[in-house]
Amino acid sequence: MTYVPLTPLDLVLAAALLIINGTISWLFSLKLEKSLAVAAVRMVLQLALIGLVLKFIFAQTSPVWTAMLGLVMVVAAGVEVVSRQHRRMSGWATLGFSTATLLFIGMTVTCLGVGVIIGPEPWYAPRYILPILGMVLGNTMTAISLVLDTFSEAANRERGAIEARLALGARRFEATSNVLNVALRTGMMPILNSMATTGIVALPGMMTGQILAGVGPIEAAKYQVLIMFLIASATALGSFFGGLGAVLLLTDTRHRLRLDRITAHE
Amino acid sequence: MLRIEHLRVGDLPPLSFEVADGECLAVEGPSGAGKTRLLRAIADLDPVMGQVFLDGAERNEMTAWEWRTKVRYCAAEPAWWSETPRDAFLAEADRERLSRLLHGLGLEMDMLDRPVALLSTGERQRLALARALIDEPHVLLLDEPTAALDAETAALVEERIKYHVLSGRSIVLVSHDHGQIERLAHTRLLLPGAGAAGERAA
Numbered sequence: 001m002t003y004v005p006l007t008p009l010d011l012v013l014a015a016a017l018l019i020i021n022g023t024i025s026w027l028f029s030l031k032l033e034k035s036l037a038v039a040a041v042r043m044v045l046q047l048a049l050i051g052l053v054l055k056f057i058f059a060q061t062s063p064v065w066t067a068m069l070g071l072v073m074v075v076a077a078g079v080e081v082v083s084r085q086h087r088r089m090s091g092w093a094t095l096g097f098s099t100a101t102l103l104f105i106g107m108t109v110t111c112l113g114v115g116v117i118i119g120p121e122p123w124y125a126p127r128y129i130l131p132i133l134g135m136v137l138g139n140t141m142t143a144i145s146l147v148l149d150t151f152s153e154a155a156n157r158e159r160g161a162i163e164a165r166l167a168l169g170a171r172r173f174e175a176t177s178n179v180l181n182v183a184l185r186t187g188m189m190p191i192l193n194s195m196a197t198t199g200i201v202a203l204p205g206m207m208t209g210q211i212l213a214g215v216g217p218i219e220a221a222k223y224q225v226l227i228m229f230l231i232a233s234a235t236a237l238g239s240f241f242g243g244l245g246a247v248l249l250l251t252d253t254r255h256r257l258r259l260d261r262i263t264a265h266e
Numbered sequence: 267m268l269r270i271e272h273l274r275v276g277d278l279p280p281l282s283f284e285v286a287d288g289e290c291l292a293v294e295g296p297s298g299a300g301k302t303r304l305l306r307a308i309a310d311l312d313p314v315m316g317q318v319f320l321d322g323a324e325r326n327e328m329t330a331w332e333w334r335t336k337v338r339y340c341a342a343e344p345a346w347w348s349e350t351p352r353d354a355f356l357a358e359a360d361r362e363r364l365s366r367l368l369h370g371l372g373l374e375m376d377m378l379d380r381p382v383a384l385l386s387t388g389e390r391q392r393l394a395l396a397r398a399l400i401d402e403p404h405v406l407l408l409d410e411p412t413a414a415l416d417a418e419t420a421a422l423v424e425e426r427i428k429y430h431v432l433s434g435r436s437i438v439l440v441s442h443d444h445g446q447i448e449r450l451a452h453t454r455l456l457l458p459g460a461g462a463a464g465e466r467a468a
Contacts, residue, residue, distance in 0.1 A: 160345030163311055168354070168397060169335040178347055255330035256311055 002214050015040070057126045066126040070110075070133050074103045077141040084145040087152045087262045089249045097249070098144050101241040102137055109136050109234045117226060132227065135206065139191065139231045140238035147187035147242030152262050154179040155250055162257050172251040180243050187239030191232045198228065268308075268337065268405050268436055273316030275307050276300045280316060283455055285405065290427070290437040292447040295457030301440040302342065304457070305407040308438065309339035320404060338403035342410040342440075344394030346382045351390075354397040367396050370429075372422045387414040395423060405436045412446065424450060 018040055025032040057065045078099030082091055110133045115123045155162060158179050165175035173180070198204055199221075203211075206227060210220035252258050267287055272280040278300050285291045293301050307314040310325055310333055318325050318337075325333045346354065355364060355378065365375050371392045377385065378393075385393070391414045398406060411427070412420035420443075427450055431437055441447055447454070 158345075158347070160341065160343065161347040164341060164345045164354075164394070165347060166311060166330075167309055167334055167339040167341070169331045169338075169401075171331055252313070254310055254313070254326075256313060258313075 003212060054126075054130065057130070061122065061125060063124045066124055066129055069126070069130060070106070071103075073130075073134060073137055074106055075099055077102050077106075077137045081141055081145045081148070084149070085152070086149055087156070089148070089152060089246070089261050093249055094148070094245075097245045098141075098148075098242075101144060101238065101245070102140055105140050105234050105237045105241070106133050106137050109230050109237070113226065113230045131206070132230065135227055136230055136234045140234045142190065143187040143235040143238035144242040144245075146190070147183045147239050148246050150186040151176075151179060151183035151243065151246035152250065154182050155246075155257065156259060156262070159257060159259060166255055166257065170255075172255045172257075173247060175255070175257075176247050176251065180247060183246060184239050184243050187242060188236055191228075191235045195228055195232065198224070204228075267321060268438075269319040270308065271317045271319070273304070273307055273318065274314050275304045278304075278457060281455075285436045285438060285453075287436060288431055288434050289452045290431050290439055290450050292439045292441065292451035292454045293457060294447065294454055299457040301457060302409055305339055305409055305438060305440060308405075309334055309337055309407055311339060335401065336403055337405040337407065338398050339407045340395060340398040340409060340411065342413060344390055346390070349381055350379050351382060351385070351393045351397070352378045354393075355400055364396075364400060367399060370422065370426055371396055372419050388416065388419055391415065392419065392423065395426070399426070399430070402435070405438065406430060407438045409440045410442065411439070412441070412443065420446075 018036065021036055022033055024030070025036065053069065057069055078095055081098040081102075082088065082095045085094065088094065110129060113132055113136075114120065114125075114128045118128055120128045155176065162175045162179065166172070204224050204227075207220045207224040210223060211217060215223075250258055250261060268285040270284070271282050273282070274280055281304070283291070293304060295301055303312065306312045307316075308318055310318075310330055320333075320336055325337075348354075368375060368377070373389065373392055373396065377389060382390065391411070395408075395411060406427075408427070412423050415423060424446065427437055427439070431450075437450070439447070439450060
């Protein structure tokens with residue numbers, strides 16, 4: 001395995017490319033210079049920080065440290081689900097339920113993928129667990145927020161139809177079934193699309209990374225296939241729980257549609 | 267008998283009243299007084315304070331869907347959730363009875379299989395009334411049931427409402443048509459305007 005390490009000078013050269021962004025912003029008075037600088041600095045600091053944290057955790061190879069970082073990732077993903085909602089359903093309930101869902105899916109899918117299928121030694125090796133958990137969480141998070149957003153949007157639009165069904169004696173899952181179907185489809189589409197096109201337009205990030213690190217393309221492709229299947233199951237679970245949560249958050253035990261629990265945001 | 271006790275609807279003072287079997291109660295009041303909200307509250311579609319009883323049983327003693335099967339709200343602007351109105355009618359509904367109900371409202375059986383979008387506003391409104399009546403709820407909460415209808419079809423709807431009441435069930439009617447209230451209602455409930463009920467210092 002061979003790879004070329006990067007020197008600080010290499011990164012300075014790469015950073016110089018941002019002059020292009022700055023120039024375009026200046027030419028067209030886009031006023032993006034400040035945001036550009038902030039974003040670039042944040043990116044460098046965040047990646048340097050996570051690099052240091054991972055270096056420390058990889059050196060420990062301790063299940064406790066691995067679990068702690070994993071938990072931080074889960075909570076961060078839960079917060080992201082809430083902040084991505086265009087129309088928010090009571091923030092704390094959404095946060096609690098999406099964090100619990102992410103924890104459950106992240107744990108089961110990652111443990112299945114790493115512990116059972118890949119089987120590194122030891123099975124909790126953070127070098128395997130954490131990157132795969134990250135990919136699983138990122139995609140599950142997107143699925144949950146898509147389902148929640150689509151559901152609340154569609155429930156708002158279809159309010160009359162949902163309440164007509166309730167008035168006729170339907171229960172809440174029956175009355176919201178059309179809306180729930182739309183939301184579940186929306187949550188499960190991205191992974192279907194990306195499975196269908198992966199490798200044609202661009203090589204997936206993880207595969208690229210492995211190839212750059214000197215892993216053979218076939219080995220890298222096998223890992224990518226594994227991760228895609230893991231993500232597919234995780235997003236399906238995420239959509240399911242997201243849909244379940246959306247119905248429970250937007251209806252009550254008297255089977256009323258509770259759109260008053262949504263507060264439009266931004 | 268439908269009994270309402272201390273129901274809090276919007277800014278209105280708590281409402282208490284009864285609607286006997288075989289009675290039609292008209293709810294009157296200016297726009298924005300809370301007539302629709304009152305009907306929705308009785309059907310348990312909005313969470314409000316207060317109690318509602320049907321024949322002595324409080325609604326929280328039964329499931330929400332049992333309640334709404336007995337005490338049914340029929341919105342002023344009916345909404346549909348599938349291509350054709352057919353899905354809104356219970357599959358096990360007796361064909362004979364369904365056909366009689368539709369004919370009584372000036373509708374045809376084959377309208378059930380037409381795309382909802384191709385039906386006229388009046389046809390949709392009467393179909394919505396039919397779907398609300400098909401399993402004969404004890405109390406029907408009607409919100410402007412003839413607003414989209416011409417005089418002739420409105421008369422058919424009024425006949426059907428009278429039949430419902432004559433068969434010993436009840437109606438709570440919201441209507442802007444004073445003649446209609448005159449013809450159908452036995453008793454009236456006047457909701458004060460928003461100004462009178464809840465005027466507050468700005």
